[in-house]
Amino acid sequence: KNEVEQSPQNLTAQEGEFITINCSYSVGISALHWLQQHPGGGIVSLFMLSSGKKKHGRLIATINIQEKHSSLHITASHPRDSAVYICAVNGGSQGNLIFGKGTKLSVKP
Amino acid sequence: DADVTQTPRNRITKTGKRIMLECSQTKGHDRMYWYRQDPGLGLRLIYYSFDVKDINKGEISDGYSVSRQAQAKFSLSLESAIPNQTALYFCATSDSRVGNQPQHFGDGTRLSIL
Numbered sequence: 001k002n003e004v005e006q007s008p009q010n011l012t013a014q015e016g017e018f019i020t021i022n023c024s025y026s027v028g029i030s031a032l033h034w035l036q037q038h039p040g041g042g043i044v045s046l047f048m049l050s051s052g053k054k055k056h057g058r059l060i061a062t063i064n065i066q067e068k069h070s071s072l073h074i075t076a077s078h079p080r081d082s083a084v085y086i087c088a089v090n091g092g093s094q095g096n097l098i099f100g101k102g103t104k105l106s107v108k109p
Numbered sequence: 110d111a112d113v114t115q116t117p118r119n120r121i122t123k124t125g126k127r128i129m130l131e132c133s134q135t136k137g138h139d140r141m142y143w144y145r146q147d148p149g150l151g152l153r154l155i156y157y158s159f160d161v162k163d164i165n166k167g168e169i170s171d172g173y174s175v176s177r178q179a180q181a182k183f184s185l186s187l188e189s190a191i192p193n194q195t196a197l198y199f200c201a202t203s204d205s206r207v208g209n210q211p212q213h214f215g216d217g218t219r220l221s222i223l
Contacts, residue, residue: 004151031209041197041219045211086151090209096167097212099151
């Protein structure tokens with residue numbers, strides 16, 4: 001069983017829709033990260049959180065430590081949000097990141 | 110200029126060749142990492158270095174070696190490349206001085222081994 005599971009694997013949405021991507025993990029963590037990977041390949045850190053909720057523009061990330069679950073929400077989605085979204089946790093032996101397989105989001109105009 | 114620079118961006122080579130991927134950073138971070146990404150799999154850690162004298166194997170280090178030439182430079186070598194090392198490789202950095210921090214990634218090197 002993977003230590004970090006994301007769902008769904010693929011997601012297609014219409015422009016303007018509210019999007020939720022989920023991440024569950026099975027290890028003790030010190031922090032959880034949401035990353036974005038655009039078709040060109042580059043990876044950008046969106047959020048790092050260890051409790052509660054963070055918001056940046058149209059993106060919101062939440063985490064429930066007791067349930068070992070996090071969600072990434074995108075409000076008023078736009079085609080430029082099309083990317084792979086990756087969940088990762090600081091849970092390795094030296095706090096290294098353990099990555100989920102990613103969720104591929106496609107937002108249609 | 111990018112804070113984390115990987116060279117080359119793309120490389121096609123043949124089985125058995127020695128290959129070096131280079132990573133340099135201007136962020137002043139002490140920690141550096143090499144990952145590979147394969148379709149359908151998450152990023153997997155190859156090697157990591159917490160400072161110039163501290164290098165550690167990651168999850169999938171077999172067939173790879175690394176060198177931390179300076180705080181700002183961390184190179185990954187494939188001594189004798191094989192086709193199943195075809196993948197997208199990422200270098201990343203982080204700063205340990207302030208607890209958990211996001212990692213900063215290079216743009217990746219797409220490596221194809223024929």
